[in-house]
Amino acid sequence: MSEQxxxxxxxxxxxxxxxxxxxxxxxxxxxxxxxxxxxILGDPLAGGTVGAVLELFALDVLPxxxxxYPDYGVGxxxxxxxxxxxxxxxxxxxxxxxxxxxxxxxxVGMRLVRRGNTTDVRRYRAMLDQGDLTSVVTxxxxxxxxxxxxxxxxxxxxLILAIAAYRWPPVTVQGAVLVTLVVVGTALGAAxxxxxxxxxxxxxxxxxxLGLAGGVxxxxxx
Amino acid sequence: xxxxxxxxxxxxxxxxxxxxxxxxxAIEPMLRALPGGRNGPRYRAAMARATQFFNxxxxxxxxxxxxxxxxxxxxxxxxTVRRLxxxxxGPLGSVGDxxxxxxxxxxxxxxxxxxxxxxxxxxGAITFLxxxxxxxxxxxxxxxxxxxxxxxxxxxxxxxxxxxxGLRIVGPLGALAVGFALPVVGEWLxxxxxxxxxxxxxxxxxxxxxxxxxxxPRFRGLRFGxxxxxxxxxxGWVW
Numbered sequence: 001m002s003e004q005x006x007x008x009x010x011x012x013x014x015x016x017x018x019x020x021x022x023x024x025x026x027x028x029x030x031x032x033x034x035x036x037x038x039x040i041l042g043d044p045l046a047g048g049t050v051g052a053v054l055e056l057f058a059l060d061v062l063p064x065x066x067x068x069y070p071d072y073g074v075g076x077x078x079x080x081x082x083x084x085x086x087x088x089x090x091x092x093x094x095x096x097x098x099x100x101x102x103x104x105x106x107x108v109g110m111r112l113v114r115r116g117n118t119t120d121v122r123r124y125r126a127m128l129d130q131g132d133l134t135s136v137v138t139x140x141x142x143x144x145x146x147x148x149x150x151x152x153x154x155x156x157x158x159l160i161l162a163i164a165a166y167r168w169p170p171v172t173v174q175g176a177v178l179v180t181l182v183v184v185g186t187a188l189g190a191a192x193x194x195x196x197x198x199x200x201x202x203x204x205x206x207x208x209x210l211g212l213a214g215g216v217x218x219x220x221x222x
Numbered sequence: 223x224x225x226x227x228x229x230x231x232x233x234x235x236x237x238x239x240x241x242x243x244x245x246x247x248a249i250e251p252m253l254r255a256l257p258g259g260r261n262g263p264r265y266r267a268a269m270a271r272a273t274q275f276f277n278x279x280x281x282x283x284x285x286x287x288x289x290x291x292x293x294x295x296x297x298x299x300x301x302t303v304r305r306l307x308x309x310x311x312g313p314l315g316s317v318g319d320x321x322x323x324x325x326x327x328x329x330x331x332x333x334x335x336x337x338x339x340x341x342x343x344x345x346g347a348i349t350f351l352x353x354x355x356x357x358x359x360x361x362x363x364x365x366x367x368x369x370x371x372x373x374x375x376x377x378x379x380x381x382x383x384x385x386x387x388g389l390r391i392v393g394p395l396g397a398l399a400v401g402f403a404l405p406v407v408g409e410w411l412x413x414x415x416x417x418x419x420x421x422x423x424x425x426x427x428x429x430x431x432x433x434x435x436x437x438x439p440r441f442r443g444l445r446f447g448x449x450x451x452x453x454x455x456x457x458g459w460v461w
Contacts, residue, residue, distance in 0.1 A: 021233040024280060026327075026354050031334050035347040048343020052335060052407055059331060059400065060434065060443040070444040088414045093458075097451040103444055117236035121243060128243065131269030133250065133260070140247045143234035175458030177419070182454035183447070184411045185423040189430020190446055192404055196431070198324055199397045207394040211332075211401020218402070219409045 002163075007040050008077055009155050015073040016106065016151025021144055028073030030054035030099070037080035047080035050095045054079060056187035057100070060194030071106020071154060075099035078158030082165045090173065091166075093180030096187070098165050102158035109150040117143045223251040224291075225366050228284045239275045245287055246272035252291035252370075268294040271303055277311055279318020281361045286310040288369020289376035296373065306374055313380055317389070322361070325392025330354040332399025339403075339410035 011033075018028040027033060030051045038047015058072040079099030083091040120139045121128065127135035171179055199205050227248040234243045249272050256264045271290075278286055286307060293303045330353040338346025368379035379385075408427065412420045434446055 020235065021230065023229045024232075025358070026330075026351065029331065029350065031331065031338060031343075031350055032347040035338075035343040038343065044343055048338055048346065049411065051343065052338055052346075053411065055331060055335060056404075056407070057444065057447045059328065060446075089411070092411075093454065097455055100444060100447045100451050104448060107444065114235055114237060117234050118238055121234070121236045121238050128246075128273040129270055131266040131271075131273065133269060136243055136246045136250070136269070136273060139243050140230070140234045143236075143243075144230065147233065170455060171458035172461065175461045177415075178461060179451075179454040179458040181415065181419055181423050182426055182457075183451055184408075185426025186430040186447060186450040188404055188408050188411075188423075188427035189432075190434045190443070191400065192427070192431040193434025194443070195328065195397060195400050197434075198328075199393065204393055204397045208397035208401040211398040212404060213401075214398075215336075215402040215405035219405050 004040050005159060008037060008081060008159055009152065011037060011040060012074045012077040012155025012158065013148060013151040015077060016071060016154060017144075017147055019069060019071055019073055019106075019151075020110070021147040028071075030058055030072045030076035030079075033073040034076035034080045037077040038084060041080060041084035043080075043084040046083040046086065046091065046095075047076075049089065049092055050079040050083045050099060051076045053092065053096045053184055053187045054099050054103070056191040057103075059191040068107050069110050070103040071110065072099070072103045074106050074151065074154050074158055075101075075103035077155060078102040078162045081159055081162035086166075089180050090176045093176055093178075093183050094165055094169060094171065095162075096183045097179065098158070098161050102154060102161065105157060106150070106154045109154050110147075113143070113146045113150050116146050224248050224287060225284065225363060227251070228280070228287065228362055228366065231280050231283055239273065240277035241280070241283060242272075242274050242276040245276045245283060248284075249287045249291050252287070253294060256294060264294070264297075267300065268303075271300065271307070274304075274307075276307060278314035279322060281322055281358060282314045282318040282365045284362055284366030285369040285376055285379065286314060288366045288371075289373055290369075292370050292373035298374065302374070306376075310376065313377065317380055317385070321385075321389055321392060322358070325389070325396050326354060326357045328396030329392060329399045330357075332396065332401075332403040335403040335407045336399070339407045 015028045015033045034051020035048040038044040054072050054076045079095040082098045083095035120142055124135040124139055195208055199208055231241055231244040231248055253265050253268050254260055258264055290307050293306055330350050334346045334350025337349040369376050372379055412423050
């Protein structure tokens with residue numbers, strides 16, 4: 001992984017910026033971030049697998065306004081770096097644990113970025129209230145740079161954590177199976193619970209049930 | 223130019239003015255043509271109004287930006303411009319959240335996850351990106367143009383038949399797509415496990431859904447995942 005560290009750092013930074021500040025093209029969704037990180041690492045299946053698990057957790061969050069944003073995208077990059085090269089799904093559980101921890105770090109970083117932006121706006125308050133373009137551009141550019149810095153730092157910390165988890169796995173093979181089983185089960189349950197909460201008890205719940213029945217039928221007959 | 227700038231609308235998100243400063247940065251190119259140009263009093267007064275508190279769904283914020291720019295060009299009284307801007311905060315937020323975050327997003331994610339499980343992770347990622355951004359980019363473009371075209375009557379754009387129909391369809395579609403994806407992805411993720419382990423995974427999923435959906439709905443998302451991961455790691459380490 002050390003040869004791809006630079007590319008992963010660049011990808012994690014781009015992903016971190018996409019979360020809120022630049023575009024929101026949703027390359028920050030773990031399903032994308034993890035798969036691309038897997039390609040960079042030469043193991044797209046491992047990257048895609050951990051990306052899919054983290055995506056299930058991410059389904060539980062509606063990224064509205066001032067809500068806390070866990071940075072699942074950068075988490076997926078770190079998780080892919082942990083899982084790449086591990087046999088089968090053995091690495092998945094520990095990798096997702098790394099991804100969740102990094103997502104939390106990203107969320108803490110986002111709070112710091114917003115606090116910094118608020119300080120800037122208060123500092124330039126008088127100029128902003130006079131319609132001064134320089135203060136608008138300065139506040140905006142500083143916010144962007146702050147978020148870029150957050151993305152770089154969180155990605156770097158995530159990759160260091162990934163290297164540590166890969167070199168010194170915290171669990172045995174048996175333990176890795178258990179961890180994978182629990183995190184994947186929890187992710188599926190969290191996604192289902194999130195959707196049920198979001199759609200309420202009306203027609204949305206019936207559509208969800210219909211989809212669930214269709215999915216189960218597909219699994220049974222395929 | 224303003225359309226491109228709406229892509230960076232949230233870069234200076236802050237607790238005081240939320241996306242107020244970002245919306246001022248995005249509207250600025252549209253205000254340059256005001257009488258007096260960039261050094262004129264109307265430009266500065268319009269910019270001063272634009273930097274105040276504002277919040278909306280980022281994809282639909284362009285509608286307020288376009289409408290306010292039009293109002294400034296029509297030289298409407300400052301209080302009217304201010305009221306127009308404030309009046310759009312709630313509707314643009316709620317319509318955007320319902321349409322995009324609670325509709326288009328779960329639909330695209332559900333389809334992307336299913337494709338990921340049934341074909342390959344890269345195909346899943348591409349499917350998701352194409353589906354999502356087709357709606358995303360068109361919505362941003364439409365919002366800015368509708369705002370500029372309709373000016374202070376912009377609220378009519380929010381009651382357009384196409385938008386109403388879209389709002390009715392995307393919610394159930396998202397629920398259907400995620401519902402279908404969950405068992406398909408679950409089976410794909412459990413591909414290397416024994417039948418007994420798969421049964422245990424379903425049990426864990428059921429318990430997690432009960433906790434996240436009904437029993438302790440506030441304890442969810444990342445914190446729920448972290449707690450489950452921590453317990454699994456400790457048990458796995460001891461085992």
